[in-house]
Amino acid sequence: MKNILNSLLLTFFIIILAHIGNGQNNISIIPQPVKLKINQGVYNLNLKTVIIAQSASSLVSANLFNDYLNQYYGIKLRINQELKQEKNVIILNYKAGVKKATYKISITENAVSIEGDEAGIFYAFQTIKQMITLGEGDKWLLPCAEITDYPTFDWRGMHLDVSRHFVGVDSVKKYIDYLALYKFNTFHWHLTDDQGWRIEIKKYPKLTQIGSFRNGTLIGAYSTSPRQYDSIRYGGFYTQEQIKEVVEYAAKRQIVIVPEIEMPGHALAALAAYPEFSCTGGPFEVSKLWGVFDDVFCAKEETFVFIKDVLTEVMDLFPGEYIHVGGDECPKTRWKKCDDCQAVIEREGLPDELTLQSYFISRAEAVINARGRKLIGWDEILEGGLAPNAAVMSWRGTEGGIEAAKMGHPVVMSPGSHCYFDHYQGSPLTEPHAIGGYTTLKKVYEYQPIPDELNQAERSFVLGAQANVWTEYMPNFKHIEYMIFPRMLALSEVLWSGSGNKNYDDFLQRVVVSFSLLDRIGANYSKAIYEVSASVLPIPNGVQVDFISAFPNTDIRYWLNSESAVYTFNKSIDITTNTTLHAAAFLNDSIQSSVYTQSFEISKSTGKKVTLKNTPSPSYNTGGAFTLVDGIVARIPWYGKEWLGFSGEDLVATVDLEKEEEISKLTMGFLLAETSWIYPPQSVEILISNDGENYTSIKKMNTDKMLSSKRFATFNFSPVKARFVKIIAKNAGIIPEHKPGAGHEAWLFIDEIQIK
Ligand code: ACM
Numbered sequence: 001m002k003n004i005l006n007s008l009l010l011t012f013f014i015i016i017l018a019h020i021g022n023g024q025n026n027i028s029i030i031p032q033p034v035k036l037k038i039n040q041g042v043y044n045l046n047l048k049t050v051i052i053a054q055s056a057s058s059l060v061s062a063n064l065f066n067d068y069l070n071q072y073y074g075i076k077l078r079i080n081q082e083l084k085q086e087k088n089v090i091i092l093n094y095k096a097g098v099k100k101a102t103y104k105i106s107i108t109e110n111a112v113s114i115e116g117d118e119a120g121i122f123y124a125f126q127t128i129k130q131m132i133t134l135g136e137g138d139k140w141l142l143p144c145a146e147i148t149d150y151p152t153f154d155w156r157g158m159h160l161d162v163s164r165h166f167v168g169v170d171s172v173k174k175y176i177d178y179l180a181l182y183k184f185n186t187f188h189w190h191l192t193d194d195q196g197w198r199i200e201i202k203k204y205p206k207l208t209q210i211g212s213f214r215n216g217t218l219i220g221a222y223s224t225s226p227r228q229y230d231s232i233r234y235g236g237f238y239t240q241e242q243i244k245e246v247v248e249y250a251a252k253r254q255i256v257i258v259p260e261i262e263m264p265g266h267a268l269a270a271l272a273a274y275p276e277f278s279c280t281g282g283p284f285e286v287s288k289l290w291g292v293f294d295d296v297f298c299a300k301e302e303t304f305v306f307i308k309d310v311l312t313e314v315m316d317l318f319p320g321e322y323i324h325v326g327g328d329e330c331p332k333t334r335w336k337k338c339d340d341c342q343a344v345i346e347r348e349g350l351p352d353e354l355t356l357q358s359y360f361i362s363r364a365e366a367v368i369n370a371r372g373r374k375l376i377g378w379d380e381i382l383e384g385g386l387a388p389n390a391a392v393m394s395w396r397g398t399e400g401g402i403e404a405a406k407m408g409h410p411v412v413m414s415p416g417s418h419c420y421f422d423h424y425q426g427s428p429l430t431e432p433h434a435i436g437g438y439t440t441l442k443k444v445y446e447y448q449p450i451p452d453e454l455n456q457a458e459r460s461f462v463l464g465a466q467a468n469v470w471t472e473y474m475p476n477f478k479h480i481e482y483m484i485f486p487r488m489l490a491l492s493e494v495l496w497s498g499s500g501n502k503n504y505d506d507f508l509q510r511v512v513v514s515f516s517l518l519d520r521i522g523a524n525y526s527k528a529i530y531e532v533s534a535s536v537l538p539i540p541n542g543v544q545v546d547f548i549s550a551f552p553n554t555d556i557r558y559w560l561n562s563e564s565a566v567y568t569f570n571k572s573i574d575i576t577t578n579t580t581l582h583a584a585a586f587l588n589d590s591i592q593s594s595v596y597t598q599s600f601e602i603s604k605s606t607g608k609k610v611t612l613k614n615t616p617s618p619s620y621n622t623g624g625a626f627t628l629v630d631g632i633v634a635r636i637p638w639y640g641k642e643w644l645g646f647s648g649e650d651l652v653a654t655v656d657l658e659k660e661e662e663i664s665k666l667t668m669g670f671l672l673a674e675t676s677w678i679y680p681p682q683s684v685e686i687l688i689s690n691d692g693e694n695y696t697s698i699k700k701m702n703t704d705k706m707l708s709s710k711r712f713a714t715f716n717f718s719p720v721k722a723r724f725v726k727i728i729a730k731n732a733g734i735i736p737e738h739k740p741g742a743g744h745e746a747w748l749f750i751d752e753i754q755i756k
């Protein structure tokens with residue numbers, strides 16, 4: 001049955017695509033409507049078109065659509081409240097009592113008719129925006145069509161962190177426009193964190209006077225060693241007037257804003273302004289570094305007065321049902337040593353600091369519930385017991401969401417695996433620096449918000465899902481756009497269209513069409529969907545490289561070094577001398593992807609068999625032992641896949657050169673990244689053998705000498721003949737006091753071994 005259904009659906013898609021291909025080029029609607037039938041003929045959108053909007057709410061949507069047409073197409077329509085003509089009209093029929101956000105569109109050659117509730121009419125216009133095509137003679141056309149549509153999930157969310165990097169009101173409005181275009185209805189505005197407090201609170205002016213600016217920002221990656229900071233004063237905040245303006249702007253676009261005020265952790269900016277609400281009294285500074293910090297709000301009574309005051313002003317500004325109080329990543333270090341916190345634990349009869357966190361959240365919940373609102377927090381609010389009426393946002397995987405739904409609490413799914421748009425969407429070698437992870441468009445598209453672990457009754461507690469956009473590595477709004485597009489389109493379809501007729505290939509074709517809409521509205525986006533990736537394999541005297549593109553039917557072309565000749569890739573390329581290889585995906589002779597660039601350094605050991613005595617840590621063993629001789633010298637800032645990483649263990653590697661070779665030099669790379677607990681080896685010893693059993697030591701060097709070269713250790717020795725070369729790099733061992741990771745085992749990271 002399911003197969004029959006699938007093939008019917010497939011036929012349905014083919015019919016649609018055939019129609020689309022038939023003159024009304026490239027109709028692509030994201031999210032895919034529930035029912036879409038494209039008919040013969042077109043409706044001509046022109047200066048004589050009149051929108052008939054009889055109700056006040058549909059007038060709002062009509063005006064917004066008209067502004068859009070004016071801004072991006074240079075067409076301004078007339079809007080009437082009465083129907084005075086039969087032809088060339090867009091008629092809006094407000095319909096109460098339908099399932100929320102349902103709409104119908106009927107497009108004929110004479111008229112466009114839209115029916116729906118307030119949200120439905122707004123969404124109908126978002127669909128129509130994606131149906132406008134350019135006809136002959138510069139005419140704007142809509143294909144004749146019948147559409148019926150409604151959403152699957154009620155919580156269709158996008159989050160934005162404005163603390164790590166701040167964007168002004170104009171950018172926030174643009175963000176809201178993007179959400180609206182793709183039928184999201186929830187904007188989670190992450191307004192406070194360690195790196196900046198971004199919302200004016202009248203009763204506590206220092207929150208913005210002091211808390212909204214930091215005196216510098218980390219340069220480059222968190223893992224950089226040693227870390228460096230710029231000294232540029234950085235920050236900003238929204239006045240209450242601006243917030244009201246944004247709330248109203250969003251409401252007109254059917255978007256509710258969920259403000260987030262972080263507690264008890266991620267509070268350094270607030271504590272820099274009001275250190276009296278900490279355990280130690282400070283002083284503190286607004287953080288220049290990313291991460292999780294020990295200084296958090298103290299659970300004493302004065303803090304709860306402050307929290308109540310802040311939440312009260314926040315609730316005055318944001319009329320939505322939910323207020324987000326954070327609750328994630330709150331170390332209990334200070335609480336354990338704080339007399340005030342310990343007194344609360346004793347007074348309330350709490351077993352430990354985890355329950356003190358629950359107590360803290362419950363106090364915030366009481367304030368929120370007293371105003372008839374609901375609290376939502378990150379899944380850590382489950383630890384130590386969930387506040388009585390709280391909703392949970394599940395980010396550390398799906399477990400928190402499952403647990404809360406089983407307890408009958410509302411849940412929003414936002415697991416790092418599929419919903420973190422601060423992760424890479426393509427290869428770290430070609431995408432801009434990101435926090436980590438690898439969350440491709442396909443992965444987002446494949447997300448199913450309802451966990452299999454829930455039964456029918458429990459599933460009803462899953463409100464929906466959202467993507468989180470943490471901005472540590474997104475310094476400006478253009479970069480934010482790049483990270484959300486096109487992944488946001490995939491989430492939009494997951495949340496609106498549901499899982500009934502998912503088809504990634506069809507979606508991908510529609511995404512490509514959507515790129516021209518993003519171009520029209522000036523939004524930046526990643527083209528990682530076209531990226532070429534290489535696999536490298538050993539061959540005698542070098543390596544063989546194979547390319548694939550994630551996008552169907554592209555040509556992969558490559559060029560070598562700085563040559564101008566470009567070759568079309570057919571099989572694989574053998575590399576046996578030092579070479580820089582470039583490749584990219586092309587469609588119709590035009591380059592689509594970013595350029596893959598990789599230098600290969602070929603030595604006597606490249607592509608040879610390497611045996612390891614100790615197995616690298618599974619997290620840093622992507623390519624296995626071959627990583628050490630694949631011709632690719634790992635780069636800095638470090639990219640995990642290019643290294644072998646050993647936790648607490650030594651590298652003992654034996655390279656088999658396959659025959660006796662005269663050798664006089666060995667180079668190896670190691671990583672010094674103290675902030676990630678990665679330390680160079682204590683010593684390196686080189687031994688040789690001709691039978692693979694009896695080894696002679698020919699060189700030994702300790703760390704002091706190697707440190708002078710920082711990155712590579714080079715060993716020169718008198719020429720010798722050998723077939724087997726063994727390298728023993730001793731792990732630095734337990735990390736000494738006053739060094740990052742003190743008391744823990746050091747990591748040892750090794751990359752290319754080159755024997756000459
Ligand atoms: C989070 O990503 N710390 C919620």
Ligand code: ZN
Nearest residue numbers: 279298338341
């Ligand atoms: Zn305390």
